[in-house]
Amino acid sequence: MIRSRRINRNIGWLVVLLLLVNKTHADDGYRLWLKYDLIKDVAKREEYARSFQFIAVSNQSPILMNAAQELQVGLQGLLGKSVPIITDLGKKTGGVYLNEHQGFSNHIKYGDEGYMMSKSGNIFILANKGVGVLYGTFALLRHIQTGQLLTKLPYNSIPKIRYRLLNHWDNTNGTIERGYAGGTLWKWYELPATVDPRYHDYARANASIGINGTVVNNVNASARFLTDEYIQKVAALANVFRDYGIRVYLSVYFPAPKTIGGLKTADPLDPDVRKWWTDKTKEIYKAIPDFGGFLVKANSEGEPGPQDYGRTHADGANMLAEALAPYDGIVMWRAFVYKADPKADRFKAAHEEFTPLDGKFDKKVIVQVKNGPIDFQPREPFSPLFGNMPKTPLSMEFQITQEYTGFATHWVYEAPIFKECLESDTYINGKGSTVASVIDGSLHKYTMTAIAGVANTGSDRNWTGNPMAQANWYAYGRLAWDHTLSSEAIANEWVKMTLTSEPKAVKTITDLMLKSREIYVDYNTPIGLSRPWSGVHFAPEPWQEKSARPDWTAIYYHRADSIGLGFDRTATGSDALAQYRPEVQKQWNNPETCPLPYLLWFHHVPWTKKLSSGRTLWNELCTRFYTGADSVKWMQQQWAQVKPAIDPEIFADVTGRLATQHTEAIWWRDSWILYLQTYSKQPIPAPFQKPDRTLDDVKRLSEIYKLR
Amino acid sequence: MIRSRRINRNIGWLVVLLLLVNKTHADDGYRLWLKYDLIKDVAKREEYARSFQFIAVSNQSPILMNAAQELQVGLQGLLGKSVPIITDLGKKTGGVYLNEHQGFSNHIKYGDEGYMMSKSGNIFILANKGVGVLYGTFALLRHIQTGQLLTKLPYNSIPKIRYRLLNHWDNTNGTIERGYAGGTLWKWYELPATVDPRYHDYARANASIGINGTVVNNVNASARFLTDEYIQKVAALANVFRDYGIRVYLSVYFPAPKTIGGLKTADPLDPDVRKWWTDKTKEIYKAIPDFGGFLVKANSEGEPGPQDYGRTHADGANMLAEALAPYDGIVMWRAFVYKADPKADRFKAAHEEFTPLDGKFDKKVIVQVKNGPIDFQPREPFSPLFGNMPKTPLSMEFQITQEYTGFATHWVYEAPIFKECLESDTYINGKGSTVASVIDGSLHKYTMTAIAGVANTGSDRNWTGNPMAQANWYAYGRLAWDHTLSSEAIANEWVKMTLTSEPKAVKTITDLMLKSREIYVDYNTPIGLSRPWSGVHFAPEPWQEKSARPDWTAIYYHRADSIGLGFDRTATGSDALAQYRPEVQKQWNNPETCPLPYLLWFHHVPWTKKLSSGRTLWNELCTRFYTGADSVKWMQQQWAQVKPAIDPEIFADVTGRLATQHTEAIWWRDSWILYLQTYSKQPIPAPFQKPDRTLDDVKRLSEIYKLR
Structure with missing residues (x-):
């Protein structure tokens, strides 16, 4: 349906209106960063065109043809030129040669996925395998989309991490746990017979940024996925993804041998159980020869697991590894565990449960660790597990979907969250032992390296709900x-590929993106606060005292009292800090020197304590909450300035979301301030105005979101 | 993202490929029946064009400008011609004049929504109100889209029913109860600041078929919608819909005065409760001046209601009517009630509860009755309430979404279901007292008439999941x-507007549509069977004996035993038949003469009983199940023949769904046959082959769909 734009209502009488319908295409966001809109600069277009007279392929494998076709489609759009695909390069020059050449000189260095790109007569994209050529092709397209000169070639690229996955927390009923962009992309009731063309575009988008695996179902897994019915459905997806270098993985329900296998137990040491998994795995590989493996959430938040039978996480993981032994598949075992114990510190749980198991996991097992010790908060210290399991490959689990960062209405560019963790120094092997060096295997010489991002995609036409959230998937x-x-380089290229190439707008939007996360933290959980949500993690509820579990209340985390605020995790408190190396402890264990962003993660600080900023805790909190909320106003103003450079539909969409974000930022500010004030007994410091509503008012507002 | 089509893998070496990218646009179904694709016949196009040299408007009200603009967009597409909108007709001829003329000669006859269309010099669309012009404009577009001659004008049209509503069973969390096309269209977290352009297209689509109201939330209602937060969100939708003649309605949660009003009771006779509703209604009208009114599910399937306080449905409805008294709004009170009593016959419940209340409802109240006495089964007798409440306006509730007709994978064209009920004769005032004559007010001179359809729309790009299900919304x-x-005329015009104008394909598809419902009934619930589902109403489970309620089991409905099958609703059984007029009873109360489609609705029939078809019950059942499932094969073959005339993406999509439908039809057949055989002890009659699986096999399959 053509979106007929409203015509101006203020037209005078007798004016003849001739609307130019259908001329301007509104951007519905579906194309993501693969827009391939015509380059406006004719000279530049012609210059590019000289080097793209043909696309030659070294063979016609599906993956190479996908690469060639992507390039063809891209060049058609960018240059407005039909470029033929040819299968015999001969002595031709002036084109692109997509060359899959198993065993070229740098084979070992480039591996299965790396590529070389050079220019001399032709542009050459050379790789050991087709998927490397595909990655190189997308890199070449990106090169043009971001307006770079072809003289800037050659370059080459090799991924630093082997398994680069999306984790979809998608349920069988079409919902997505923590999804804010519509329902699931996977049409389970229609598969395998109906294959939505969108699966193909999903694969293209992921391949374009180097993602090579996808876990299609929620970690709170349904056993359905291990039935023949569903294996066939998943296989239909795998058939689409395969030729984009993407392997399919499944989250598994640990007691499946009981629920669908009819066994009396799911004990991982029981021979029948082991045989069931072995047979089941064989069945899966028969349907999906390149199946990637299993992701497991066990003995975590009520999900069953090996501990139900007195066994360890290693026992459970190794059983699955045994089943996978004949195949090129892996087990990703999540370390997201904590017990419902009001006396314990949830912060410490994963380290306590998993470090004793180091060295006990099968070589096919990777332990998947969330970036922080709690749960994807807007800011967390890095998990103390990183570096502390030198004999066990650890993978990183980031959350792309904005469970705790404002759903689809708050603009939070997440690259700084990811980078902050990756660049944190564990000091495990001395200075420079970054989390990244753990994850990429360089620190402990892991042979298997992996990273997972909990997807923010859904059935919304623009994939991510908030158009700006596409950048998080991309990043x-x-x-x-x-x-x-x-973070800046990534933001810059994403903006150019997705929104605009107008230099001033690129700069303004990149700047907004880079500041967005800090602004969110300021009005949401400043100075190391965490988890003030209830229910679906939407509305503020720092006053929450009751929940199904004591460690699912807000007060468990912030520990506000008449004296002060924050969770003492030093030796006088839970001593969680002891899980870090002394160098790290030194950064954080002194409240006088602990950086403010982490202060309340580790210390219970008196309200009147003067902080390094020169303000008391109370005044610093107020300053953060108020400036954070005010900064959203600034975001709105900045965004308003880029209007001429942005598609009107996307501009209007983001404008609306920013208005909601501003309203909600003030709601967050008022909720925290009014609640904490009942403990601090302090006035709102000048120049800030006290909220024009009461604590009861904001509580009432939050209550709305607990109604069914 | 351009859906790059797979190129042929079988190309020979050395062949130069030049793909024509971007030339053929795949149809994603978004445009529905408002496609406006270029008419291929140049002569025809030119003939039309002579009559469309301009679009003149009598005024520039938003609704008239929407009409003019729709026509402009439509003509641009159909004729490939930019047609100007002008505001002064003067003496010009050769164009269209959209004329809103309050009080034209036939005012009373045409009312607010009817229109006249004529041609002499210009094409005139004349109506009392802008919305009538809008409807006439869509009719004119339909006229062209279906290839009719302009010489076939004039015609005029007046709606037979005043309130024509969609009911959305959409939840606050983004899910849709009984939705099979993705999540909700309404982005509650983003509203009111972000207004999805899709709302506009939703309004256009509905206006094009004359729908003038929409209940945006589930009848299992959240009290959220009565909070100021949500009223603002709903108002933002109303602002979009208004200029398409569509009013917004809300489902209300009866105990809202307690849950959000802080009152101690929701007793409809309590003065504070009445005041709360009056104030709340005032608040709603302040935000939405043309608010349509309330829809209520009360004392139904666990939803609270006035009976919780010893009051009647009338007490509850009249309280809301009182609150609406100052405004042009109505109460739609649902009659979908039944008690969890294994001895009772659910069939009788609505009649028993509601007929004693006839005459006791306020004049602003309409009682909304489902077409059948149970719950939207593939075939039901008409509800015995129709005609039996002469002093109370009754409205029809149809279910468009395919809860019991195969979700999004079974092709069931529903117009025959709707027509079958509407054309049923209640004999209330003698022969010809059809259900339609009850609903349209002609029988009992209701001043208020209404009809509701439970929507099948969702966030899927093509709105309805199965592209063929668009026809059900349309119909x-x-x-x-x-x-x-x-049914045929509607199918015919929908196919031409949506799929193809190629005459043979139109005929083939129309024929498929008209037969589809009977085919579904044959393999799903033939001869008057009903409700063999469990859980989410997907998988067959005729063996279901246990459920949260006794009347939510399958055996409650089919009553299979060693003697026979079916629910005795004659005087020897529940005597539900006594709720109908004698003439109706006469049709159904004799098992010898009762038409087979209704037989098991009213009779417990021995397995070996010879039916009017000449076959025993058992053999007739087998014949239906087998021919029904085989007919899906026939549907596949028919569909394959229209391939050249259909967009390839839609063709592939439906092809896939038909494959799934065939698989599932056999599953239904086998489930019923194998299960009933345990009672009938009869062999599968020749020429049918017995299922190649066991009852346990099909049970196991159904179990999969009960896993979380």
Whole structure:
């Protein structure tokens, strides 16, 4: 349906209106960063065109043909030129040669996925395997999309991490746990017979940023996925993804041998159980020969697991590894565990449960660790597990979907969250032992390296709900490939590929993106606060005292009282800090020197304590909350300035979301301030105005979001 | 993202490929029946064009400008011609004049929504109100889209029913109860600041078929919608819909005065409760001046209601009517009630509860009755309530979404379901007292008439999941406007507007549509069977014996035993038949003469009983199940023949769904046959082959769909 734009209502009488319908195409966001809109600069277009007179392929494998066709489609759009695909390069020059050449000189260095790109007569994209050529092709397109000169070639690229996955927390009923962009992309009731063309575009988008695996179902897994019915459905997806270098993985329900296998137990040491998994795995590989493996959430938040039978996580993981032994598949076992114990510190749980198991996991097992010790908060210290399991490959689990960063209405560019963790120094082997060096295997010489991002995609036409959230999917993929890229560089290329190439607008939007996360933290959880949500993690509820579990209340985390605020995790408190190396402890264990962003993660600080900023805790909190909320106003103003450079539909969409974000930022500010004030008994410091509503008012507002 | 089509893998070496990218646009179904693709016949196009040299408007009200603009967009597409909108007709000829003329000669006859269309010099669309002009404009577009001659004008049209609504069973969390096309269209977290352009297209689509109201939230209602937060969100939708003649309605949660009002009771006779509703209604009208009113599910399937306080449905409805008294809004009170009593016959419940209340409802109240006495089964007798409440306006509730007709993978064209009910004769005032004559007010001179369809729309790009299900939305709207239209005529125009104008394909697809429902009934619930589902109403489970309620089991409905099958609703059984007029009873109360489609609705029939078909019950059942499932094969073959005439993406999509439908039809057949055989002890009659699986096999398959 053509979106007929409203015509101006203020037209005078007798004016003849001739609307130019259908001329301007509104951007519905579906194309993501693969827009391939015509380059406006004719000279530049012609210059590019000289080097793209043909696309030659070294063979016609599906993956190479996908690469060639992507390039063809891209060049058609960018240059407005039909470029033929040819299968015999001969002595022709002036084109592109997509060359899959198993065993070229740098084979070992480039591996299965790396590529070389050079220019001399032709542009050459050379790789050991087709998928490397595909990655190189997308890199070449990106090169043009971001307006770079072809003289800047050659370059080459090799991924730093081997398994680069999306984790979809998608349910069988079409919902997505923590999804804010519509329902699931996977049409389970229609598969395998109906294959939505969108699966193909999903694969293209992921391949373009180097993602090579996808876990299609929620970690709170349904056993359905291990039935023959569903294996066939998943296989239909795998058939689409395969030729984009993407392997399919499944989250598994640990007691499946009981629920669908009819066994009396799911004990991982029981021979029948082991045989069931072995047979089941064989069945899966028969349907999906390149199946990637299993992701497991066990003995975590009520999900069953090996501990139900007195066994360890290693026992459970190794059983699955045994089943996978004949195949090129892996087990990703999540370390997201904590017990419902009001006396314990959830912060410490994963380290306590998993470090004793180091060295006990099968070589096919990777332990998947969330970036922080709690749960994807807007800011967390890095998980103390990183570096502390030198004999066990650890993978990183980031959350791309904005569960705790404002759903689809708050603009939070997440690359700085990811980078902050990756660049944290564990000091495990001395200075420079970054989390990234753990994850990419360089520190402990892991042979298997992996990274996972909990997807923010859904059935919304623009994939991510908030158009700006596309950047988080993009940034995750780019960092998974190369974690040394800067947040700014990634933002810059994403904006150019997705929104506009107008230099001033690129600068303004990049700047907004880079500041967005800090602004969110300021009005949401400043100075190391965490988890003030209830229910679906939407509305503020720092006053929450009751929940299904004591460690699912807000007060468990912030520990506000008449004296002060914050969770004492030093030796006088839970001593969680002891899980870090002394160098790290030194950064954080002194409240006088602990950086403010982490202060309340580790210290219970008196309200009147003067902080390094020169303000008391109370005044610093107020300053953060108020300036954070005010900064959203600034975001709105900045965004308003880029209007001429942005598609009107996307501009209007983001404008609306920023208005909601501003309203909600003030709601967050008022909720925290009014609640904490009942403990601090302090006035709102000048120049800030006290909220024009009461604590009861904001509580009432939050209550709305708890109604069914 | 351009959906790059797979190129042929079988190309020979050395062949130069030049792909024509971007030339053929795949149809993603978004445009529905408002496609406006270029008419291929140049002569025809030119003939039309002579009559469309301009679009003149009598005023520039938003609704008239929407009409003019729709026509402009439509003509641009159909004729490839930019047609100017002018505001002064003067003496010009050769164009269209959209004329809103309050009080033209036939005012009373045409009312607010009817229109006249004529041609002499210009094409005139004349109506009392802008919305009538809008409807006429869509009719004119339909006229061209279906290839009719302009010489076939004049015609005029007046809706037979005043309130023509969609009911959305959409939840606050983004899911849709019984939705099979993705999540909700309404982005509650983003509203009111972000207004998805899709809302506009939703309004256009509905206006094009005459729908003038929409209940945006589930009848299992959240009290959220009565909070100021959500009223603002709903108002933002109303602002979009208003200029398409569509009013917004809300489902209300009866105990809202307690849950959000802080009152101690929701007793409808309590003065504070009445005041709360009055104040709340005032608040709503302040935000939405043309608010349509309330829809209520009360004391139904666990939803609270007035009976919780010893009051009647009338007490509850009249309280809301009182609150609406100052405004042009109505109460739609649902009659979908039944008690969890294994001894009772659910069939009788609504009649028993509601007929004693006839005459006790306020004049602003309409009682909304489902077409059948149970719950939207593939075939039901008409509800015995129709005609039996002469003093109370009754409205029809149809279900467009395919809860019991195969979700999004079974092709069931529903117009025959709707027509079958509307044309049923209640004999209330003698022969010809059809259900339609009850609903349209002609029988009992109701001043208020209404019809509701439970929507099948969702966030899927093509709105309805199965592209063929768009026809059900369309047919519902067309019948709501004029229930005398035939199923065939509606199918024919929908196919031409949506899929193809190639005559043979139109004929083939129309034929498929008309047969589809009977085929579904044959393999799903033949001869009057009903409700063999469990859980989410997907998998067959005729063996279901246990459920949260006794009347939510399958055996409650089919009553299979060693003697026979079916629910005795004659005087020897529940005597539900006594709720109908004698003439109706006469049709159904004799098992020898009761038409087979209704037989098991009213009779417990021995397995070996010879039916009017000449076959025993068992053999007739087998014949239906087998021929039904085989007919899906026939549907596949028919569909394959229209390939050249259909967009390839839509063709592939439907092809896939038909494959799934065939698989599932056999599953239904086998489930019923194998299960009933345990009672009938009869062999599968020749020429049918017995299922190649066991009852346990099909049970196991159904179990999969009960896993979380």
